[in-house]
Amino acid sequence: MSVAEEGSGTRAQRIAANLRVLGERVRTASEKAGRAADDVAIVAVTKTYPASDVRILAELGISDIGENRDQEAAAKAAECGDLDVRWHFVGQLQTNKARSVAQYADVVHSVDRVRLASALGSRARAAERELTCLVQVNLDPDAAAGVLGPRGGVHPGDAAAVADAIAGESGLTVGGVMAVAPRGDDPANAFERLYSVASAIRDRYPQATVISAGMSGDLVAAVEHGATHLRIGTALLGDRGSNVG
Template sequence: MTDRKCQLAANLARVEDRISSACASAGRDREEVTLIVVTKTYPASDVRLLSELGVRQVAENRDQDAAPKAAECADLVLKWHFVGQLQTNKVRSVASYADMVQSVDRTKLVTALSTAAVRAGRELGCLIQVALDAESGERGARGGLAPDGVEELADQVAGAAGLRLDGLMTVAPLAGPYAGRQQASFERLMEISSRLRAAHPAATMVSAGMSADLEEAVAAGATHVRVGTAVLGVRPRLG
């Protein structure tokens, strides 16, 4: 086993211990929480090593990095998540490799994703990104829409050809009433998810929590955690 593979294996084991402990503390089964490894800024060779170590779900946030990486790893059994803010001019490319887009936050994007999915003959899973730092009718600093816009956008996704409404995503906000209150923010997301599921029972996915706050997300009820640094190491500076 190479040094890098040994490092990734050790990091994955530590993250697995954290998730298992968090599930035990919350009285949840370990199988209720899925790990998504965020591979942004890291090479396809790391994705290949992660696959060898049993990782099946990976995430990227920039199409210009993700598209060639996904192509290079096309032989692997992986589910690709797009988690970054998505511009409509990148949608056609993203729809060619992503299995799920976790950052759906506006009508224009829903329309573009639907068109691209139909053209590609694929079904894209969609999560609505909720911005807990956004006021009514606004979008948050990290993307996402205000909680009061979720119901309307969810209906649009559910009714769009080529798209599947799978649930919600959030990033713990840096501003607003939930700043510095990760578990409270994730608990608020679970409340929004409960309302969403009343209208869309299949939209059960709740993607929340990253390397620094996955325990709080698990405690609140998240079904998926997105972990990058704790698995791959401190990211190299871009630019």
């Protein structure tokens, strides 16, 4: 075995071990919530990690890969084009990046305004692709309507309008909702508010079943409050000194 192969094997073993621990955490949280663990999907957030980690994750059965920087995501998706994975764009998105994101993303988690829905719809149609879009909700209890927080998101009262904008664009499908629990707030309270918004949108669009909520530190609260997709970076791939996962 070469040094490169040995290093790769060690990395793969470490990620596999992390995945086993994560799986047990999700199973325990699911059982506590009276849910099946299979109802909760892991989106592995690979920001700052190499494409080789995406390949390891795919070999371990992780088929949902999340990125939050377009330049990095586009290059990584191209390099891993032979893999059978779904690419999730989970970061804040500017309208001028819609064209690029529409080329590779299967799911966009961060649609928080009508203008962005319009840009994505136009670019999806031009690329002849279908994108699933989630309404990003701002869960800051003190946020004023229409004022985006530092991580983005629409005020809960305006979430339905963004969902309607997505639904009005051919090439886009309303998939559900996404949110990040605010710092300093009880994540259980935040995710309870998100579940209420998700239910209202699902009443309008029955296919909108996705609740993207919970990261490495607050996944238990997310599962207990209906999360269907967890965005996990640190718990799978190690500490990168950020709060993405």
